Amino acid sequence: MKKILLLSLLTVFSTFSFADEGMWFxxxxxxxxxxxxxxxxxxxxxxxxxxxxxxxxxxxxxxxxxxxxxxxxxxxxxxxxxxxxxxxxxxxxxxxxxxxxxxxxxxxxxxxxxxxxxxxVRFFVRMDDVSKRILGLVNNSMSEKEREKVINQEIAKIQAEQSENGKYVVSVRPFFNGNEYYYFVYQDFxxxxxxxxxxxxxxxxxxxxxxxxxxxxxxxxxxxxxxxxxxxxxxxxxxxxxxxxxxxxxxxxxxxxxxxxxxxxxxxxxxTNRWMNAAGIDQNVKYAYPAWVEASKVGMDAMKKYMDKDQGVKLNYASKYSGVANYWKNRQGMIDALTKHKTAATKYKQEKKFDKWANKPANKDKYAGVINTINDYYAKTNEKARHDNYLIGMLRSSTFAALPASLGAGLLQYAQANEAKRKEILPRLEAFITDNYGDLYIPLEVDVLADELNLYANKAGTIAPYIKELATKNNNNFQKDVQQAFDVSIFSSSEKLAAFLKAPNEQVLANDPLLKISTALMDKYRETNPEFDQLNDNFLGATRKYVAGVLEMDPNGKHYPDAxxxxxxxxxxxxxxxxxxxxxxxxxxxxxxxxxxxxxxxxxxxxxxxxxxxxxxxxxxxxxxxxxxxxxxxxxxxxxxxxxxxxxxxxxxxxxxxxxxxxxxxxxxxxxxxxxxxxxxxxxxxxxxxxxxxxxxxxxxxxxxxxxxxxx
CATH class of the missing domain: 2.40.10.120 (Thrombin, subunit H)
Incomplete structure (x- = not known):
């Protein structure tokens, strides 16, 4: 559904008593x-x-x-x-x-x-439990990356076994935050x-x-x-x-x-995220969702200005606008509802009860410190969450925030290849360009990207270095820079890209202003570092233990996993x-x-x-x-x-x-x-x-x- 909200567990500390709650296997x-x-x-x-x-x-x-x-x-x-x-x-x-x-x-x-x-459309054929098979291959001494590698290798085997030589699509999915695994067999038409x-x-x-x-x-x-x-x-x-x-x-x-x-x-x-902890709710309400809402509204306003003037533009951007608008209202509604109903406070009470149980002698070795680790993760990622949601809002609204970087790697490979290799690569590049450029309206795209960059530079905190460099020069007003970038970039039209394919040049790519902007944004989006990797590693392990502990604490509960x-x-x-x-x-x-x-x-x-x-x-x-x-x-x-x-x-x-x-x-x-x-x-x-x-x-x-x- 374009929206319809998310699911999993009423209260993790008691059996479920309402027939209208739960999404069941x-x-x-x-x-x-x-x-x-x-x-x-x-x-x-x-x-x-x-x-x-x-x-x-x-x-x-x-x-x-x-x-x-x-x-x-x-x-x-x-x-x-x-x-x-x-x-x-x-x-x-x-x-x-x-x-x-x-x-x-x-x-x-x-x-x-x-x-x-x-x-x-995808038809569901069957499902089965492979928890013992997968979890039997991992142990608590493994890091999250080691654990993930072993699990993914076994998932690949299961998917190959159940696909019947490609007749079916097979997906192995984790449930209860990685405490259970099931495979699903589908057939696509x-x-x-x-x-x-x-x-x-x-x-x-x-x-x-x-x-x-x-x-x-x-x-x-x-x-x-x-x-x-x-x-x-x-x-x-x-x-x-x-x-x-x-x-x-x-x-x-x-x-x-x-x-x-x-x-x-x-x-x-x-x-759904009903296993989410109180600190995660606070992060969403105070940092992540407000940034998402603001970035979405900026993109919507820039799109609508042109959609209202031209029916062809309106049709071409109708789906994108609708998707951005839907989640814009969704996220604002979530801020209001989570605040009004004091959901974080409810979760804090549940976690306090869990922590008391976790620190009992019989449970301490497995579960003590789990809540502290989770809270530490959120405390150290609040500002990152704010930044990331401003950036995500830009990527959802602006085609050219991501498109040049997505295409640029292929064009560079093409430019560096010999004649035979270019003939092999060319059809894929031409198909990609045809699929992505047919319905674009460049005046709209200029304003969406410029407006989103203005917001990002002013509000997102520690932004992408190259964007910061531009913002310092243009006093956080990107309209002129973006317009000039579109005027000269090979990524601004399919015709310019076609001309590049006829005469590829690495230096042209290296100096392309839209590619520089897009690459900076995507590099920032994918950015990681050893400190964050370790923080995330600790968090994933702790959340898995938290869910396992809740299930162990309430073994007779009628639990169901997140959607x-x-x-x-x-x-x-x-x-x-x-x-x-x-x-x-x-x-x-x-x-x-x-x-x-x-x-x-x-x-x-x-x-x-x-x-x-x-x-x-x-x-x-x-x-x-x-x-x-x-x-x-x-x-x-x-x-x-x-x-x-x-x-x-x-x-x-x-x-x-x-x-x-x-x-x-x-x-x-x-x-x-x-x-x-x-x-x-x-x-x-x-x-x-x-x-x-x-x-x-x-x-x-x-x-x-x-x-x-x-x-x-």
Whole structure:
């Protein structure tokens, strides 16, 4: 999901008592969750959710392009995910003449479906525990680097063993901060095509203003299709490919939802940090996140100035701007929530209890001093965290902060090579240039880089030496230097790079001003030293011991690991927040099309609406998608534990039928990346009835509706 917050553990000192907390491994559902889920209302067995030998719910859940979740909803490989998850692909396929991002797109048949350059879905095949195998090769006398080397060597062996000669993608991942290891087997399909998307005035309704907020009225969905070769295997794009025949596709329920109904979510949550210590929270709130927020806003303002003037520029930068804006609001929300709820203070109390246990005679040899080591690390890296987040904000916003350095090494190799070697290298360089320069707008890039460098030089502390040298000369105002650099640099256009490839010259590279700036920034980003290496080594060992100690201290606890982009299940109920006067709904667990229309602002970038949608509302032409009470539902709330990466995840009812697509979390629970709040935590989803209404009544795409298994 474009956002949706982060997960792991409610309190590390007691068993979990809330069904809506936890992101659970599917292979352990039978042992750890099945009975509780069925008690809460689940009508399925664990085997029907996750089976290795038979088709099951997990076969319909895919990771979408590495950063979101999606689900198979038809026997012909049709995929639902969020609009913001498909945003980059939709923007790429759009042009001022065919502006699918603004106006929407609906393929009437397979031949009209559009193929983006690069898009894939990943199916989960199976997983297994390899903790004993890996951890049996390491010991406490090893340094972290020695430990890492041994573990990585064994991981490579496991991945080779399970890949079946390249048929599968295999990933071995650490859990509980390196106290457990599991391998995951996947199969990737790269021929994925756009089938349908609503206009952005529906799919992104509310924009940055409503982002992370409730009540919401966003039709955050898009539709794709997975293709395979004639034998059903993954294949590169070809006109001869056919729609995938999946092992399982989700039925769709258009029945009414009510408070307390059981629901569950399967998806690929990105990352949580609930094992993070109090000092780490303080570092984020006081040093890291404020720098991230400030750098993001500087980049956004520079981009938007040009995006507002030119629709082509707006389309080309829409995905980048959206990504920066999302985390800009996310990080500010986290600062506010972590501060308001005094999360660090809660963690300090937990650590004090742990420290007391760790210093008992029976535990002292293993765990004494662990908290002190962790606190020492954060105390000595606070200023580094501030610097690094100003720099990261620049790298996320400015293409040219990193691009010249990324390309420069290859160009230098090319310049130094003989004629035969150059012929070998040339196609890769040309492909890289084509991929990275096609949609760039240089006036925008000049201002983004200059503004970010101004902020970096003024606020980031001990900055990159070459940037410091320039800042001293230009009095911390980089506008003129950056403009002059773009005027003469070979990296400022694909044409100049093409000319360099025809007549390569090492001296030209050595003196290139954009390459000097970019190299200085990337060298600083990668900078390390023996003192920091040792500090980090101590910290990694201490955090691993801390987690191991908590697990040992509470052996009967129902623990689960932090999210790390592996498939998980979380369950809970449809659950309201306290009544909100901004929401016309009778119960504050859903919103309606009436509320959407109430927010309508003609020609407003965030709150405009298509005329067709307003007409459907005025005529109450909701078809079979209206609730039994007569309103058309738009979004709803549930209390599952989700985070970024869960965007697009299916929300399922007790029978495993699709009732919505998760797309966001609520800003009140923004501290959820480090601590779970059972009172505040909510998942915001688009009601599947609104999705179907838009496809059917708004777009008239009945060919899509006809594919679906809709349960009345």
């Amino acid at each position: 599917l292979m352990y559902l039978k042992r750890m969750n099945e009975a509780d889920m069925q008690k809460k209302g689940l009508k399925l067995t664990a085997e029907e959710i996750y089976s290795i030998n038979n088709s099951s719910l997990k076969d319909a859940i895919v990771q979408f392009n590495g950063g979101c979740t999606a689900e198979i909803v038809s026997g012909n490989g049709l995929v639902f995910t969020n609009h913001h998850c498909g945003y980059g692909a939709i923007a790429e396929l759009s042009s001022p003449e065919h502006d699918y991002l603004t106006n929407g797109f609906w393929a009437k048949n397979h031949a009209e479906e559009l193929k983006p350059k690069s898009l894939y 790269t021929d994925v095509r756009l089938v349908g998307t609503p206009p952005s005035s529906i799919g992104k309704f509310g924009g940055d203003t409503d982002n992370w907020e409730w009540p919401r009225h966003t039709g955050d969905f898009s539709i794709f299709r997975v293709y395979a070769d004639k034998n059903g295997n993954p294949a590169a794009y070809s006109k001869d490919n056919i729609p995938l025949k999946p092992k399982y596709s989700l039925p769709i329920s258009i029945k009414s939802l009510k408070e307390g109904d059981f629901s569950m979510i399967l998806g690929y949550p990105g990352r 790390n982009s592996t498939l998980r299940l979380t369950y809970g109920t449809i659950r309201a927040l306290p009544k909100d006067k901004r929401n016309d709904a009778k119960i504050n667990n859903y919103t309606t099309l009436k509320g959407t229309i109430a927010k309508y602002k003609p020609n407003d970038e965030e709150f405009d609406l298509p005329k067709r949608l307003i007409e459907l509302y005025e005529n109450k032409d909701f078809g079979r998608y209206a609730d039994a009470s007569g309103y058309l539902p738009v979004n709803f709330l549930s209390d599952q534990d989700i985070t970024g990466g869960n965007s697009g995840s299916p929300v399922l009812n007790a029978k495993g039928e699709l009732i919505g697509l998760a797309f966001d979390g609520n800003i009140e629970a923004m501290a959820g990346d480090v601590i779970f709040d059972p009172k505040l935590q909510r998942t915001i989803s688009v009601d599947i009835r609104y999705v179907l209404f838009i496809i059917d009544k708004f777009a008239g795409a009945t060919n899509i509706i006809d594919e679906l298994n809709i349960v009345e």
